[in-house]
Amino acid sequence: MAKKKVLLTGAAGRIGNACRKNWGDHFDLRLHVYTEDQKPDGEEEVIFGACEDFEIMKQATEGVDAVVHLAAIPGEDNFHNILQANIIGIYNLLEASRLNGVKRIAFASTNHTTGAWEFNGIQANPDMPPRADSFYGASKVYGEVLGRLYADKHGIEFVALRIGNVNDKNRPQNIRGIWMWISHRDIAELFRLAIDTEGSGLQIPHRDKLSLVQFSTGNNDAYIIQPNRKNYEAPNIVKILENNKITKIGHYLRYDVSGLEYFLKCNIQNIFDTKIASKLCRTYTQNHGLKDLVLEFCGKKLDKRLGSSDWNKSLSELTDAQLQYCSNDVIYLHKIKDDLLKMLVREKRLKLYESSMQFLKTRIKLDQSGFTEDIFQH
Numbered sequence: 001m002a003k004k005k006v007l008l009t010g011a012a013g014r015i016g017n018a019c020r021k022n023w024g025d026h027f028d029l030r031l032h033v034y035t036e037d038q039k040p041d042g043e044e045e046v047i048f049g050a051c052e053d054f055e056i057m058k059q060a061t062e063g064v065d066a067v068v069h070l071a072a073i074p075g076e077d078n079f080h081n082i083l084q085a086n087i088i089g090i091y092n093l094l095e096a097s098r099l100n101g102v103k104r105i106a107f108a109s110t111n112h113t114t115g116a117w118e119f120n121g122i123q124a125n126p127d128m129p130p131r132a133d134s135f136y137g138a139s140k141v142y143g144e145v146l147g148r149l150y151a152d153k154h155g156i157e158f159v160a161l162r163i164g165n166v167n168d169k170n171r172p173q174n175i176r177g178i179w180m181w182i183s184h185r186d187i188a189e190l191f192r193l194a195i196d197t198e199g200s201g202l203q204i205p206h207r208d209k210l211s212l213v214q215f216s217t218g219n220n221d222a223y224i225i226q227p228n229r230k231n232y233e234a235p236n237i238v239k240i241l242e243n244n245k246i247t248k249i250g251h252y253l254r255y256d257v258s259g260l261e262y263f264l265k266c267n268i269q270n271i272f273d274t275k276i277a278s279k280l281c282r283t284y285t286q287n288h289g290l291k292d293l294v295l296e297f298c299g300k301k302l303d304k305r306l307g308s309s310d311w312n313k314s315l316s317e318l319t320d321a322q323l324q325y326c327s328n329d330v331i332y333l334h335k336i337k338d339d340l341l342k343m344l345v346r347e348k349r350l351k352l353y354e355s356s357m358q359f360l361k362t363r364i365k366l367d368q369s370g371f372t373e374d375i376f377q378h
Contacts, residue, residue: 003028006195007064007102009051009093010071012038015108015166015187019068020044022188027195032060032071051089057096066104066195069093076134086139094150103310104157106194107147111164111180112137126162127373159194163187196304210263211311213237214326218334222327226315232263244269249333251275251290258364273357274336280353281343294332297339302328 004027010016011031020029020040030045039046049056051071061067073085090107097105114124115133124131132138140162147158164180167173172181182190210232215223227234240246241260250256253273261268278288285292291302303325311322318326344350366375 004065004195005030005063007032007047007060007067009060009067009069010108011046012040013070013074014168014184015163015191016040016070018166018184019070019188019191022185023192026192030060030064032056034071050085051092052084054092054096057092058099061093061096061100061102063100064102066106067093067097067102068106068108068191068195070108072108072139073136076136079135082135082139086136087142090139090143090146094146094156097156098150098154102156104159104195105147106191107143107158107160109140109144109160109162110137111162113141113144113162159197161190161194209312210259212326213260214330215240216327216330216333220331222331224315224323224326227263232265234264238264238266241266241268246270247272247337249274249337251293251329251333254360254364254367257361258367261364262368271357271360272337273360274333274340276356276360277337277340277344277353280349280356281340281347290329290332293336293340294328297336298332300332 003025006027007030008016008019009032011020011029012033016031017040020031020042023029030047031040031042032047032049032051033039034048034050036048039048047056047060049060051057069090071085071089073081094105111124112133113130114128115137116131117124117128119133130141130144132141144160147156147160150156151158164182165173165177166182166184166187167177170184172178209229210227213225213227213234215225225234225237227237241248241264247270248268249272251273252275253271257268257271260266274290274293275288278293282288289304291304294300294302311318341350344353366372
């Protein structure tokens with residue numbers, strides 16, 4: 001299977017080195033560093049130059065599937081320097097990515113985008129509006145907003161990760177660091193997931209389209225269906241989805257049900273969400289992805305690298321690897337459901353799970369109405 005071609009800007013920095021070390025050979029990497037004396041050891045292709053040089057960014061983004069953009073002045077500086085490296089730099093990267101057809105960008109943002117809330121003794125949360133505490137923080141706010149513009153206007157998937165503290169000693173350095181610090185391993189995994197994850201948001205009606213629908217009856221079979229995207233008329237699929245006697249098993253159904261109901265104009269009944277069930281009963285881990293459940297309950301190791309493939313091609317154009325990826329999304333769900341149900345009963349959390357599933361349909365309606373934030377938060 002061909003690996004994703006990923007550009008890693010700022011590859012000589014602390015996070016860049018952590019990514020290279022922890023990713024191993026997961027991606028086909030192209031590295032970007034500022035000067036030749038920063039060239040990392042290894043056999044990867046390397047591009048030298050400043051992000052504020054547009055031609056360098058065009059060269060760096062040519063032929064890549066995704067970008068992890070770390071290159072920046074990583075702290076407060078005078079505005080001129082911030083302007084060149086952080087503000088003009090992210091514009092050049094986004095525009096070059098648009099011209100070269102890059103599908104996804106993972107952007108290193110910062111907690112300093114909301115740091116000024118603390119001036120008034122308020123601890124910021126992700127739902128609060130930006131309130132930068134420095135030129136550096138303001139430059140990252142600009143990067144997030146510009147990334148959203150390119151997502152909305154040009155369809156580039158843009159994931160911004162607000163990073164707290166990553167340090168050379170790879171451990172918290174003080175009391176504040178206990179809740180700000182993230183390890184080298186975890187920051188590398190966050191950026192890997194930002195590139196590999198299938199969807200980058202819940203804005204299905206506005207940008208993402210329904211490309212494929214997969215079914216399995218539990219007999220190690222998989223049916224992969226491509227709806228007619230002109231009108232999305234699929235009466236047989238709708239009949240199954242609305243049949244309350246048939247349990248529809250899925251993983252992270254908040255995303256899937258929202259898209260299916262919007263495009264197929266249906267009301268899906270009797271659903272079982274393996275992600276919610278896992279979070280309620282597998283409290284011994286923080287890993288609740290489908291590949292984690294398949295590994296634990298089915299003993300199979302899934303390769304999720306094709307998650308951000310082009311799924312809008314016709315079925316005949318999809319590769320065998322892509323079709324197998326689609327099949328893997330559904331063929332293990334019956335076994336996982338059975339095992340999770342036993343655990344929910346054992347942990348006396350079955351009623352809590354059932355209540356959660358009743359609320360899930362309301363949560364989906366909130367998403368569809370534009371209320372993606374937590375409306376219950378004070």
